[in-house]
Amino acid sequence: MQIPLVDYLVLDNGPYLQANECEGCGARFFGRRNACAKCGGREFNSVRVSDTGTLRTFSIVYRAAPTIPTPYVSAIVQTDDGTSVRSNLINVAPDPGKITLGMKVKLDTYVVGTDDDGQEAVAFGYAPA
Amino acid sequence: MAQDIWVLGAHMTAFGRYPDQDAVDLATTAALGALDDGGVTISDMDILSCGTLFQANSGMGQQVQKQIGQTGIPVYNVSNACATGATALRTVIMAIRAGEADLGLAIGVEQMGKMGLLAGGARKEKNVYEPSGRYGAVMGIDGILGTDTMPGVFAQAGMEYANDNDGVGFEQFAKVAQKNHAHSTLNPLAQYQKEFTLEEVMGSPMQSYPNTLLMCCPTGDGAAACVLVGEERFASLSREQQSRAVKISASVLTTDPYVESGQMQPDVNTLTRNAAQAAYEQAGVSPEDLSLVELHDCFATAELIHYDNLGLCERGGAGDFIDRGAPWRDGETPVNVSGGLISKGHPIGATGVANVYEVATHLRGEAGDRQVEGANLGLAHVIGLGSSCGVHILEKSGIS
């Protein structure tokens, strides 16, 4: 059994990220919404977010909670359909010389933990495309 | 605009560690110092505002009253992340403008002990995964889906600027910290007063690339306070009080308006640009008129992007601005001559009052070894993630 780390990661027929898109203005949000931060609208549609994008910014993080392996690469990706996504950059060395701003990246998933019932949590990250 | 408001008295404690004092002691020292400096007493105050973040539920303002005078005036305890101090100031300013007060006391205080700014998400992991929270997460996501840590968030803000503009990288960010550490050697109130070479800054332990340890502000204890007065009461003050008073030409607080990328990482730029623009309009001045700026350098990457956000350099020109030495004490627009948060320290609630103290002290010509010669106009900026941005522009009195 697998369960996504967060509910906006869809594993069935995926994996892909699913956003709530405002019917009024098209602004996209991850997670539960009450109303739109851009226009105040209250109606949303679920949309599939593009799996590919470019690296907008990053940091190589050396200090974290004990359960998190360091260093890791934190990143903001702008997907090809213009949605900002925050995640880790994976399958790349945590070395500023190996990471290029603007580089093409692609969504990927991996098992990040297993609970006492043997259920696996699946996380997503972006890897060089 | 409504009536002019002046800083009549100002004081700050040295920033650092105070294991033998509590936050009430620190706030009291700053409050009494500011009252004495302004030549007034607690009995003259019509309102008191007190900012602290980590003891926001403690009734800090009333605790201070119990030490310096329970006169029955209204107290507003405020908390607004790293903009807490600026919010305390603005609370008094709004009360005076509203005609409810002639004189008021604003205090900012924080005691952080040895706590770190790096506290991350580290939520308790359950044995059985169950989605919870707004994102239906089965465990803490900090460090898995990017970073929530402050050095990391501000590192990404800096690297985004590097992505959009040429000539910005690790070395430019490091030069910011080199400057602020050098400036702090002239400030006896700074938590650290030690100079470092650029190589030492770049070679210190990496926290969150490109921010090394020497490019991050420390935690610490301290307090600052200002006595503010409206123009009607100002007219009845002594000549000496009037000549040392500093005019508040602009006072602005903004929050972050919607931007697409703001869903994923805090946008520290738009609200700062909006606050700066509103402040320049209120004061009727331009960035090039400024004699000095104290801005929110919680991390070196933050200071660099705020050169641009505050209009101190051409759009996109922050890398060149630091490369040509413009923000050094003897440069075009001295920035953080106090040593900034990076070296002077950042007791969170105190910071937004302390930077107004710093600017006011220069405008009075009382800044000692670090005095910016001929200073007549200065700007103080803070930003708290969440987000809030406070900008105050101060002007020399011109009365002799």
Ligand SMILES: [Zn+2]
């Ligand atoms: Zn909308």
